[in-house]
Amino acid sequence: MMRKKIGLLVMAYGTPSSLFEVESYYTHIRHGRKPSASQIEDLKKRYRQIGGISPLAKITRNQAKHLVLKLNHWYDDIRFNLYLGYKHTYPFIEDAVKQMKDDGIEEAISIILAPHYSVYSLKAYNDRAKSMSDKINGPLIHHINSWYDEPKFIGFWANQIKRTQLMINDLSKSMVIFSAHSLPEKILINNDPYPEQLAKTAELIAEKANLKYYSIGWQSAGATEEPWLGPDVQDLTKELYRKHGYTSFIYCPIGFVADHLEVLYDNDFECKAVTEELGVNYFRPRMPNTHLSFIEGLASAVSKKVREINKITVDI
Numbered sequence: 107m108m109r110k111k112i113g114l115l116v117m118a119y120g121t122p123s124s125l126f127e128v129e130s131y132y133t134h135i136r137h138g139r140k141p142s143a144s145q146i147e148d149l150k151k152r153y154r155q156i157g158g159i160s161p162l163a164k165i166t167r168n169q170a171k172h173l174v175l176k177l178n179h180w181y182d183d184i185r186f187n188l189y190l191g192y193k194h195t196y197p198f199i200e201d202a203v204k205q206m207k208d209d210g211i212e213e214a215i216s217i218i219l220a221p222h223y224s225v226y227s228l229k230a231y232n233d234r235a236k237s238m239s240d241k242i243n244g245p246l247i248h249h250i251n252s253w254y255d256e257p258k259f260i261g262f263w264a265n266q267i268k269r270t271q272l273m274i275n276d277l278s279k280s281m282v283i284f285s286a287h288s289l290p291e292k293i294l295i296n297n298d299p300y301p302e303q304l305a306k307t308a309e310l311i312a313e314k315a316n317l318k319y320y321s322i323g324w325q326s327a328g329a330t331e332e333p334w335l336g337p338d339v340q341d342l343t344k345e346l347y348r349k350h351g352y353t354s355f356i357y358c359p360i361g362f363v364a365d366h367l368e369v370l371y372d373n374d375f376e377c378k379a380v381t382e383e384l385g386v387n388y389f390r391p392r393m394p395n396t397h398l399s400f401i402e403g404l405a406s407a408v409s410k411k412v413r414e415i416n417k418i419t420v421d422i
């Protein structure tokens with residue numbers, strides 16, 4: 107059978123490939139404003155703490171590869187060609203779109219390796235892909251906006267929580283903290299769906315894992331003057347301990363999908379330090395990475411988009 111060729115544009119945050127790249131990467135994150143020497147040193151210090159460089163680059167590539175393999179296995183009438191574009195490092199989103207065009211791709215589906223939609227995160231990725239494709243009269247890109255409620259993704263986390271609970275003696279004294287990257291509070295003015303989507307993911311996971319109670323917090327906020335979404339996970343831990351005396355905390359950074367700086371440092375060093383100070387147990391279940399049910403969750407989000415596209419074609 108002739109397989110229809112579709113570009114699969116996988117977009118992800120990106121990470122420096124060595125400590126030499128930290129400065130340009132950080133500058134890009136800050137929209138071209140160069141960070142101070144001490145800010146750069148502080149970031150390098152954190153990367154050194156997690157082993158010198160982030161495992162994220164390799165994990166992202168593997169997630170994308172697993173996803174395209176799964177899709178090409180599922181569909182015998184479509185051939186998905188993988189393109190990876192990063193938000194803050196080379197090859198950038200724009201490079202990937204241009205490559206699709208050069209390769210003669212006319213239609214593409216894009217997915218971002220982050221579950222929750224916000225103007226700061228998913229919208230920024232999509233806008234960049236679209237404006238490049240508009241500029242070069244490139245492929246028609248069908249964006250997947252968010253996939254925070256994909257059942258296989260929910261199932262992945264519910265299972266991780268259940269596995270973690272097996273290591274805890276007194277479950278009634280344990281607390282699950284779901285979290286995502288904090289964003290400036292001003293997103294709330296425009297009714298950004300980010301906090302609601304995080305709450306929905308948490309609710310679905312809790313339901314599936316039979317949690318009677320859980321908490322939601324924010325992590326990794328920037329050090330700027332403006333207010334950021336709270337409560338911060340570290341303050342939240344102290345508060346929950348003070349009020350209820352929990353003896354075990356299970357951190358689920360469900361706004362991220364891989365082992366990287368925010369998880370390996372902000373959770374595994376910073377939150378852990380808080381639990382040590384309080385004399386309570388720290389647990390952080392494994393991240394989705396290339397886990398089969400997570401990849402199937404992503405593939406299912408893509409397949410919904412395929413159905414949507416086919417429906418449009420048929421309707422016309």
Ligand SMILES: CC1=C(CCC(=O)O)c2cc3nc(cc4[nH]c(cc5[nH]c(cc1n2)c(C)c5CCC(=O)O)c(CCC(=O)O)c4C)C(CCC(=O)O)=C3C
Pocket residue numbers: 118119120121122132135136149160161162219220226227228287288289290327328329361362365366367368
């Ligand atoms: C919403 C969101 C996600 C999740 C959604 C998504 O994935 O898109 C995310 C993921 C990530 N963020 C990452 C890295 C960084 N983010 C930073 C800074 C910032 N992130 C922000 C937002 C987000 N970030 C914001 C509003 C800032 C402040 C910018 C400013 O200053 O105005 C900084 C600067 C220093 C610092 O603040 O720590 C770094 C180094 C890495 C890679 C880690 C690795 O390399 O292992 C990943 C996956």
Ligand SMILES: [Fe+2]
Pocket residue numbers: none
């Ligand atoms: Fe970030």
